[in-house]
Amino acid sequence: MDLVGAVLRPKAWPAFRYQETELKKALEKINEWSLTGAAVRLNRCAAKPALADSVTMEMRYQSYVARGVPGWLCDMLEDGKQGR
Numbered sequence: 001m002d003l004v005g006a007v008l009r010p011k012a013w014p015a016f017r018y019q020e021t022e023l024k025k026a027l028e029k030i031n032e033w034s035l036t037g038a039a040v041r042l043n044r045c046a047a048k049p050a051l052a053d054s055v056t057m058e059m060r061y062q063s064y065v066a067r068g069v070p071g072w073l074c075d076m077l078e079d080g081k082q083g084r
Contacts, residue, residue: 007035 006016007023027033054070 006013
């Protein structure tokens with residue numbers, strides 16, 4: 001779902017009218033706020049269902065909290081912070 005697009009250009013996103021309205025109602029209560037987007041290449045964790053994939057493909061049926069965060073996820077998050 002592209003909430004940024006729904007808020008900035010609501011006529012182009014009629015299917016998200018409810019979400020756009022609810023988001024605007026919530027934002028009216030905040031004095032200062034901004035809305036930005038990130039290119040998919042800069043936000044790999046959000047763009048790729050990495051966690052969901054690893055649960056099924058690597059049979060990680062216990063929670064990450066119980067077993068510990070896998071190294072590849074830490075690497076992916078760190079790369080994201082560094083802009084790689």
